[in-house]
Amino acid sequence: MKALRGLVLDIPRQQSVVRDPSDDSMRLLLLKEEVKDGSLPTMSEERRAEIGVDALERTTHDLVLSYDYFNAEQVLRRLLPEGCDVPGSFETVGHIAHLNLRDEVLEHKHVIGRVLLDKNPRLKTVVNKVGSIESEFRVPTWELLAGDTSLETEVRQHGIPFKLDFGEVYWNSRLEAEHKRLIEQIQPGEILCDAMCGIGPFAVPAAKAGRRVYANDLNPSCARYTRVNCVGNKVKNLVKCYNMCAREFIRKLLQPGKVEDTGETTVGTDGKRRAVQWAATGEDADGEPPSGAVFDHVTMNLPATAIEFLDVFKGAFDRETWAGHQLPVIHVYTFKRAMETVEDVVRRGEGHLGAAIANPTVHEVRDVAPNKIMLCLSFRITPDAAFPPEDGTKGKEAKRAKTGD
Secondary structure, three states: OHHHOOOEOOOOOOOOEEEEOOEEEEEEEOEOHHHOOOOOOOOOHHHHHHHOHHHOOOOOOOOOOOOOOOOHHHHHHHHOOOOOOOOOOOEEEOOEEEEOOOHHHHHHHHHHHHHHHHHOOOOOEEEEEEOOOOOOOOOOEEEEEEEOOOOEEEEEEOOEEEEEEOOOOOOOHHHHHHHHHHHOOOOOOOEEEEOOOOOOOOHHHHHHOOOEEEEEOOOHHHHHHHHHHHHHOOOHHHEEEEOOOHHHHHHHHHOOOOOOEEEEEEEOOOOOEEEEEOOOOOOOOOOOOOOOOOOOEEEEOOOOOHHHHHHHHOOOOOHHHHOOOOOOEEEEEEEEEOOOOHHHHHHHHHHHHOOOOOOOEEEEEEEEEOOEEEEEEEEEOOHHHHOOOOHHHHHHHHHHHHHOO
């Protein structure tokens, strides 16, 4: 065989030795097409003598490469008009492939869907994004191109299964590393307030790690699937999930009140030991968040608008409820344009909070488009921003005004 190097047929995924269709006991060594006439023009006399080529029985063999042989991109390049943009890659969510086809290939969309389905055995459904995202819940509209009409599927992140309906909720598989990064910041005994929880990619893994979570989403399908995923991952007792506006959810939690001590204690980052307080309510879909809740982290993952919700924290904390508790770290996701600096993002956050942000950290999550980056702005809210002015301060100001000082 070494003497035939350069002459043997070399095609990906195709064996060079095959059965002789006319004699099952014989094998054929397939040579390149240029030697099909038996002349072996590239072989010297010395090489012909070395391998005894004149003693070999030469024959012809028809090699048929069918549809099954070619991958999706190769098939589509043959089927679509020359110059068409062939989708060489696509993203998947469970058994669903989702595309964002250009206008020039839309007339061939069902052919594209059928080929992708044929060539990817794991897929059951191929859909294409239609129009821009205009729904209240930021969920794209999908058009079925091929396969099963059901968009309910299952995905996994770090070994944790999540069920979802891709037609009803937002899901982005590219945020897996960010979910892990943030969850690792939540220490044992700490409580997470996930104000825009989606189907639970922060809430469920945090609970799997033993953390308690107040979760919420405006989209009723997201709240429902968060509960489903809590049950499926056996953390229902650690997650209280609600379905309401994030601003109202946070406002309700921060109202004066008192929730029960769990009997557990934890040591905060300030070094002080405190009781872990946890509400015993809120497991049903219509439950109200508890007033007087305390928590250690807040996640707000709606990059397009989440930063605008920071105003809900200004002066909303009750001094008596939070006495002895460290104020929470807020993690708010937003976008940064190319012309903006990190300082611009922090100033934008301060503008919506209505107060200064001390010691912020800004983490780049991912590029979402040319000149557009998704960021996570994290900071611990300060007492000046969290608490309303004390009554004594108001009294002094009124007295100064009266006396003219």
